[in-house]
Amino acid sequence: MSSPHLALTLGDPAGIGPEIVLKALADPKTTQHCQVTVVGTRSLLEKTYQRLHQTTSLANPNQIAVREVPISATKEITMGKGNAASGAASFAYLKTAITDTLQGKFDGLVTSPIAKSCWKLAGHHYPGQTEVLATMTGRDQFGMLFVARSPHTGWTLRTLLATTHIPLKNVPETLTPTLMDEKLALLINTLKENFGLNAPTIAIAGLNPHSGEAGQLGKEEQDWLSPWLEQARSQYPDVKLIGLVPPDTLWVKPGLAWFQDAKQGVADAYLALYHDQGLIPVKLMAFEEAINTTIGLPFIRTSPDHGTAFDIAGKGIASYHSLQAAITLAGELS
Ligand SMILES: NC(=O)C1=CN([C@@H]2O[C@H](COP(=O)(O)OP(=O)(O)OC[C@H]3O[C@@H](n4cnc5c(N)ncnc54)[C@H](O)[C@@H]3O)[C@@H](O)[C@H]2O)C=CC1
Numbered sequence: 059m060s061s062p063h064l065a066l067t068l069g070d071p072a073g074i075g076p077e078i079v080l081k082a083l084a085d086p087k088t089t090q091h092c093q094v095t096v097v098g099t100r101s102l103l104e105k106t107y108q109r110l111h112q113t114t115s116l117a118n119p120n121q122i123a124v125r126e127v128p129i130s131a132t133k134e135i136t137m138g139k140g141n142a143a144s145g146a147a148s149f150a151y152l153k154t155a156i157t158d159t160l161q162g163k164f165d166g167l168v169t170s171p172i173a174k175s176c177w178k179l180a181g182h183h184y185p186g187q188t189e190v191l192a193t194m195t196g197r198d199q200f201g202m203l204f205v206a207r208s209p210h211t212g213w214t215l216r217t218l219l220a221t222t223h224i225p226l227k228n229v230p231e232t233l234t235p236t237l238m239d240e241k242l243a244l245l246i247n248t249l250k251e252n253f254g255l256n257a258p259t260i261a262i263a264g265l266n267p268h269s270g271e272a273g274q275l276g277k278e279e280q281d282w283l284s285p286w287l288e289q290a291r292s293q294y295p296d297v298k299l300i301g302l303v304p305p306d307t308l309w310v311k312p313g314l315a316w317f318q319d320a321k322q323g324v325a326d327a328y329l330a331l332y333h334d335q336g337l338i339p340v341k342l343m344a345f346e347e348a349i350n351t352t353i354g355l356p357f358i359r360t361s362p363d364h365g366t367a368f369d370i371a372g373k374g375i376a377s378y379h380s381l382q383a384a385i386t387l388a389g390e391l392s
Pocket residue numbers: 074078170171172173174175187350361362363364365366367368369370375376377378
């Protein structure tokens with residue numbers, strides 16, 4: 059069987075995208091089991107190469123496969139300063155990569171980081187790349203799953219977010235039994251189809267401190283989250299559903315499993331109810347290793363867990379390890 063052919067977008071060209079793309083492609087381990095074509099603008103890759111190749115190991119842009127996306131305003135793109143031009147470019151790269159993947163030119167898609175604020179400046183009003191992927195592939199049920207394998211113990215952390223890029227004050231009203239049904243079904247299906255876990259254990263966080271402390275610190279658990287979980291247990295007899303675990307203590311055992319002893323890993327996956335409840339522990343444990351993957355799409359999409367890092371763009375110090383892990387996982391799953 060031939061190795062999967064992946065599209066790799068350049069992300070926001072004012073951020074660390076071009077640097078980590080060239081660093082990842084300079085490491086032979088990245089393309090051991092897959093073929094990669096960069097979807098972006100070769101002249102911008104060349105600028106990064108000229109700037110950094112004497113001090114750090116980078117692939118030569120003239121020796122890698124590039125699906126050229128012409129950008130008219132390249133002169134307006136300045137390293138470290140995201141703006142409307144860099145937002146327009148990163149949006150064009152993503153759109154082209156999705157279109158090409160849907161047409162069968164690629165087996166899967168890896169996206170470098172974009173800045174949502176720059177998309178907005180460029181007139182693209184999406185909360186993130188995930189929603190563009192869902193819209194362009196016609197999927198209304200999708201999820202943001204973070205996957206990381208511990209370099210210390212080999213244990214795998216998988217965290218799905220029930221809600222993602224919304225203001226914190228909107229979380230309680232956005233969480234509903236229907237949404238929870240949808241996210242749990244997607245997670246169970248992904249664990250089976252993509253990770254071979256047919257009878258998984260899933261731990262689910264409460265919303266309030268101490269999961270509401272019997273209604274004293276919040277009522278969502280009593281009012282509907284606990285009844286929803288009971289119903290889910292009868293719907294999925296093969297799946298062990300643990301919860302509602304108080305959101306702070308939920309992460310103690312994964313922390314031990316990540317750093318010390320894989321046997322401490324109580325669950326195959328964690329369902330967090332909002333962005334920072336899930337991502338603060340993921341980034342504390344696994345900033346270099348974690349991969350953001352969109353589940354529910356017709357193809358595999360992965361991305362590093364970090365952002366555009368405008369503060370260090372062009373300095374040659376950005377780590378490519380999360381991007382490399384994203385490429386490796388996309389290759390495995392594709
Ligand atoms: N996958 C994506 O497209 C993501 C995009 N973002 C976007 O990125 C922008 C900046 O977000 P921030 O919250 O500042 O997060 P960030 O991840 O860009 O930066 C946070 C801190 O981590 C450092 N950092 C990030 N990646 C690094 C790497 N590969 N190597 C070394 N250090 C690294 C940065 O220098 C900074 O100090 C925002 O516009 C946000 O929307 C944020 C997360 C994911």
